[in-house]
Amino acid sequence: MKKVRCAIYTRKSSEEGLEQDFNSLHAQREACAAYILSQASEGWSLLPEVYDDGGLSGGTLERPALQRLLGDVEAGKIDIVVVYKVDRLTRSLIDFAKLVETMDRTEVSFVSVTQSFNTTNSMGRLTLNMLLSFAQFEREVTAERIRDKIAASKAKGMWMGGIVPLGYEADGRTLAIVDKHAEIIRGLFRRYCDIGNVRLLKEQLDDEGVMVPERFTATGRKMGGVSFTRGQIYKILSNPIYIGDIHHKGQTYDGQHEAIIDLDLWAKVQEQLAANRQGEQRAPTLKMQSLLTGKVFDENGEPLGASHACKSKVRYRYYVARERESGGTATDRIRIPARELEAAVVGRLVDALDDPLSLLAMIGAELDRSTIEVVRAHAGQLARRLRSRERKTVRDIVNSVTVGTERIALQLDANQLRQVLSIPRNEFSDAELTLDCKVRLKRTGRAMRLVELCGQGVRDEVDRSLVQLLAQARKWWERLSDGQTTIAALAREEGINDSWISRVVRLAFLSPQIVDCILAGTQPAAFNGTALTTGNQVSGSWTEQAKLLGLT
Incomplete structure (x- = not known):
């Protein structure tokens, strides 16, 4: 007789009662196990793995135990999934589809021990869809009731949970003042009234070493302890909670x-915040403007x-030379990634x-002790x-x-730099100051890249697309090496060309x-996803890889 491997999945929406020795999850599992035992004559046997999701909604598939179950289904380790009721698996028609x-593709069956229906015919499928429709309706109605209850409670001035604001x-269902933290809040409001600028206020707090007080959430997570x-x-x-x-x-x-x-201090702060926002709105394009616009020359x-x-x-931002009226092509023009140039200048x-x-x-400037201390x-x-x-x-400055x-x-601008560093001017002071940045230009395709003398590219951050490509390569190789799939099957599943999978x-x-x-x-600098997935740069020898890519 063929052995039929059965896995039990259980779920409970709330955490209430889960601390008991025998809770709802245990009851569901016991009923499912008894049903599997009754089918022992058909070759059914219970797998030892436990797939329990306690305190998780059926409105989403992002549940740890369910994701483990689906992974084992895809791996071919399960023949039948057994649940107490259909709504334990999901309360969404779309998710159930x-x-x-997934189960049809892997030839895995699905059984609900308290609801008898046969999905091999149209009447059984209709019954199942009706059950799921009512389960989804129940979930949505419950959510609406909760939202209405929260709105009504807040209208009465009650605190309905969440991250407690600093100072309380x-x-x-209410908040109590923490005197030590409340003084910090009052200090922030008073300082802002005096300074009138959040950036300057932050700089003042940093200079004085003022930190966010350490606090702990109800779950024990630490907050604060930073600037x-x-x-x-x-x-x-x-x-407005303050x-x-x-x-x-x-x-x-x-x-x-x-x-x-108090209301007077609050009104002054809101008036100043509004005035500052109006100033920002008059020049909305500044947010999108490149840092060195109008200052870069060849x-x-x-x-x-x-x-x-x-x-x-x-x-993607660039600094690009203008087209010449005669001679040259588009590929001859200087086209430098803005992030790299700005990173080199700031560095x-x-x-x-x-x-x-x-x-x-x-x-x-004069190198006396007081000047040196101030400038430092x-x-x-x-x-x-x-x-x-x-x-x-x-x-x-630039x-x-x-x-x-x-x-x-x-x-x-030497004068501006002196002002920023609080250096007094003298009659022999130069108006400009020149700094050399020892990087060179290297063409890669249409763009020019900035390269340091050691050959390393100038970057302001990690190349996230390349990191994601490495992660994808390892994920695909893990599936291929385990014999779970083939390159052709993986390409069909991902909806891409199989040659791309081979290169990645x-x-x-x-x-x-x-x-x-x-x-x-x-x-x-030239080390990117395109370079790695074309040609034969990835040798089987790590030594050859390092030589070819200039890392030795």
């Missing part, structure tokens, strides 16, 4: 908790304009700021801001960037040295 499609702690971000400060300053209100879907209600901020003094291209909803500025003594010598403090602060991507100051084949020259899978054999370079973003 996906599950049935949960106290049943305030601009986003956090904006959210605190605009949160004046005793509860906010819900555009409506504000009188809360049952005590206010931390060796001949010709300007490079900011441009961009979109591919697969991703925006050179940071290097200069990290060596304040050399910077003082170049500027021509301001230079360190500016370098930290540049590293954290607060780069608005770059446009004020007059022009001249891009050559062997180096980049930065022309800095080779990346699973890259040496650890090369993989480490990709994850750190330090691979050679």
Whole structure:
């Protein structure tokens, strides 16, 4: 007799009662196990694996135990999936259709022990769809009731859960003030009224070492213990909960908790926030503007304009030379990735700021002790801001960037730099200061890449598309090496060409040295997904790979 391997799946929507020695999941599993035992004469046998999802909704397929079950179904380890009721598996018609499609493809059957129906005929399928329709209807009605209950409770000023705002702690259906944290909130509001700028407020907090207080959620997750971000400060300053209100879907209600901020201070802060927002709205294009727009030139003094291209909803920015009226082709024009050029410029500025003594010598300032201490403090602060991507100051300091084949020259506004670093001017001070950035241009296709003298590309971040390609290669190779599928079957499943899978899978054999370079973003400039998936760059020998890719 053929052995029929059976797996039991159980689920409970809420966590209530799961701590009991015998809970709903145990009851479901016991009933399913008894049914499988009754079919022992047909060769049915229960697999030892447990697929239990406690406290998870049936409205989604993103459940750990269900995903393990589907993985074992795809691997051919299961013949029949047994559940107590259909709605234990899912409460969504669309999700059930996906599950049935998966089971049909792998020739796996589905049994509900308390609902007898036969899906091999039209009447059985109709019965099943009716059951699932009512299960989905029940889930949606329950969700609507919960949403209505939350709205009604908030209209009464009750706290309905979530992350507790800084300054308070949960106290049943209301909030209680934490005095120590409330003082920090009041301080933020008062400081903002005095300064009138969130960026300057954050810089002041960082200089004083003010941190977000450490707190713990109900589940034990730690929060705080880090510096305030601009986003956090904006959210605190605009949160009506601090004046005793509860906010819900555009409506504000009188809360049952005590206010931390008085109405006069709140009104002043909101007025200042509104005034600052109006100033930003008058120039909406600044957000999309490249950092060095209007400041980049080639060796001949010709300007490079900011441009961009979109591919697969991703925006790629470039600095591009203008077309010449005569001679040359489109491929001869300089076209530099904006991220690389901006990273090189910012990196050179940071290097200069990290060596304040050399910077003082170049500027021509007096090297007395008081000046050195002041410059070291301001230079360190500016370098930290540049590293954290607060780069608005770059446009004020940099007059022009001249891009050559062997180096980049930065022309800095010496007077502006003195002002930023609090260096007094003298009559012999130069108006401009030149910094050399030792990187060279290398053409890869239509674009020019910036390459350091060691051959490493200049990058502002890791090449995420290349990292994703490596992950895909390893995932595909794992399935192919286990004998789960073939290249042709995998191509049909993914809806792509089998030759592409063959080329990508080779990346699973890259040496650890090369993989480490990709994850750190330090691979050679011409080292990208296109280069790796074309030609024969991926040799079977790690030594040959390193030689071919210039890493030795």
